[in-house]
Amino acid sequence: MVKSNRADKGKERDVACTHCGEPVRVATRAMSIFCPHCKQRLILEDYRIRAYQASRLFATCGDIVVEESGFVSAPIRVANLTVRGRIQGDIDARGVVSVSATGRIRGDVRASRLKVAAGATLDGFFRIAPDAVSLTS
């Protein structure tokens, strides 16, 4: 059992629901909650993917890092995404999508910001704008 850190006790942060896009205030230590607006379950954790991962939808209010050995075959909804490996699927990111030299994306991307290193490979329809992500639309 993980003991709660006293320093984090009572601290809160704002996230956006990955289903309805509404802002939700959550405890920093919370790992998942139910959205008070749409009643859907929200994952709040950060993920680091080092292997093949396929699913119907990969959604978190946290950040995702796809390592060089990682390969995600799924639509992704995330706050910030770092791609060092491969992604096949559409991406909705509220923050930054960062693609390093070894990163490869095939799919449509909606994000507020995009960072692309030399050597990265992208293929898809991109919508990069400060207000690009609106999950309700």
Next chain:
Amino acid sequence: MQERKTQKEGTMGSNSSDDFTTVIGPDAVFKGELRFEKGVRHLGAFEGQIETKGHLLIAEGARLVGEVSAGNIDVEGNVKGNLKSSGKVRLTSSAKLEGDLHTSRLEVADGAVFIGRCVVGSNGTAKPVENKPADANANKGPVEVVKK
């Protein structure tokens, strides 16, 4: 000569006036087809097709509607159309690009707006992403949750 060329390549993106032998002024409104060998600085309004092997700068406040094929492209203004670059495309914070983009390298500054199909890779042709994982044994491996 070789030394000068190297120096120019090193300062790519600095937009020094030496890079641009042709300037389309801010009060120019042009429709048609333009072909250049060297750099172009576009400050006005243009509708049509631009083809250059050199560096194309679409300055802040400039508008371009049409097709562009160039070596390196810097976008600071508004572009509606397709860009094809054999080198690097740079979108600055004031850039607004609506159209398809084919390039080898892409640099997007915070605040830039880009809506369109994007193919980034060697010579603007993205390598296909294989459907199978690189390691056959790594079939649906674990996902690590990062502890905060």
